[in-house]
Amino acid sequence: MRQGRVVYGGAVHGCTPAAQSGVRLADGRIVAEQDVQWLAPLEPRTIFTLALNYADHASELAAKSSKEQATFLQAQRSEPVVFLKAANAVIGHRGLTRRPRDAEFMHYECELVVVIGREARNVPRADALQYVRGYTVGNDYAIRNFLEPYYRPNLRVKNRDGATALGPWLVPASEVPDPQKLRLTTHVNGKRVQEGTTADMIHDVASLIEYLSGIMTLSPGDVILTGTPKGSVDVRPGDEVVCEVEGVGRLVNTLVEDWTPAPR
Template sequence: MRQGRVVYGGAIHGCTPAAGGGVRLADGRVVAEEAVQWLPPIEPRTIFTLALNYADHATELAAKSSKEQGSFLQAQRSEPIVFLKAANALIGHRGLTRRPAEAEFMHYECELVVVIGREARNVRKEDALAYVGGYTVGNDYAIRNFLEPYYRPNLRVKNRDGCTAMGPWFVPAAEVPDPQALRLTTHVNGQLVQEGSSADMIHDVASLIEFLSGIMTLSPGDVIYTGTPKGSVDVRPGDEVVCEVEGVGRLVNTLMADWTPAPL
């Protein structure tokens, strides 16, 4: 059963999809999707994020980047490039994400998100999918002019408040028999701007679990953002971004303008 988390009537509720639309709260009430504030469907313990895990996206960025990027892409093929994300970056379905005033190029990243279901340590690739509890959809925004000089994600790019959407549903692994056969799409204001397949991951889900569990123990609730296909388009305040992963869900997010703190 797909599960989500929402705020309604001043309280946090577990919920499931309601027949005919809307959401069914844990107490049985059915309310409209727009009537609730969506939270990420789980509260992750550790958030792992992959850089350039799709060959077409890596090539796309290399074409826009410096010559040194080529050595980074070569290294990515031999070993996953992984970074950690803080919980403050997460925001739920239908949430608002600020575009920093100094951003020159900010783009979405539609991603399949893996949720670990049981403790995993030194897991072999052939056994790895048995440690997956389920999946959800992610949208991990990047601010390209901050990323360019460093060749890899950094604090200003990937850990801003509300810059990483997740949801709407946690989908049990049994409902996704092959995580490497899923279509990923992004629409901005109704226009298709990104399309790819999880089959094109450089390091597939099982390989990522093997790699990460060989470094540290993975715990239930840990999540892995697995990367995004090509199709980077600059987004601006007011744009509605819809990321969809086949069989997993449709994640809606809207850009808003940056804010200026009030003087003390």
């Protein structure tokens, strides 16, 4: 059963899909999707994020790079490029993401997100999918001019408040028999701007679990954002971004103007 989390009536509720785009709260009430505040479908423990894990995206960047940078990008095919993300970055379906005032180029990243279901340590690739609880959709924004250099993720790019949307549902692994045969699409204001397939991953889901569990123990609630295909365009405040992963879900997010907190 697909599961989500929402705020309704001042309380946090677990929920499941209901007919006609509604949600069924854990107490049985059915409410309209627009009448709830969506949270990420789980509270992530450790968040792993992959960079340059799609062959077409890596090639897209390499074509715009210097010879030295292109050599670096090519080298990433031998070992995953992984970095950690803090919980402050995570928001839910239909959440609002601020575009920094000094962002020159900010783009979405539609991703298949893997949720670990049980403790995993030194897991062989052949057994890796047995450790997956389920999947969800991710939209992991990047601010290209903040990268140092642009192909190396850093704190200012990947840990900004509310810049990583997850949801709407946590889909059981049993409903996704092959995570390497899923179509990914992104639409901005109704126009399709990104399309790819998980078959194009350089390091597939099972390989990523093998690699990560060989470094550290993975625990229930850990999540892995598996990368994005090519097709990134700049997005601006007011844009509605819809990321969809076949069989997993449709994640809606809106860009808004940045704001400066009032002095204390």
